[in-house]
Amino acid sequence: MKKIEAIIKPFKLDEVREALSEIGVTGLTVTEVKGLVARRGTPNFIVAPNTSSTSCPKVKIEIVVAGETVEPALEAIIKAAHTGKIGDGKIFVTAVEQVVRIRTGETNEAAI
Secondary structure, eight states, X not given: OEEEEXXXXXXXXXXXXXXXXXXXXXXOEEEEEEEEEEOOOOTTSEEOTTSSEEEEEEEXXXXXXOGGGHHHHHHHHHHXXXXXXXXXXXXXXXXXXXXXXXXXXXXXXXXX
């Protein structure tokens, strides 16, 4: 099992959610986040007061999938979140050792 964290532009959330749903990924966690980057003169960022950094609103999507679903999920996120402009985001994939569904006690892939 793998945990996929994707940090994307907020207006792409619905497209990414729909793309994941099409491959069978229905459960996800969404968090509003802000990215801080070195100032590069990019007009879409908000300059933080008294700093040389900029703040950019983003959305973080977290999903846990079985091994065979990792590549299709990555492809779906990349295709749906891509604009070709600076700040499209990043995707992180990490191993998950164990999952437990609290309500039923199911574990691992049965709990996804």
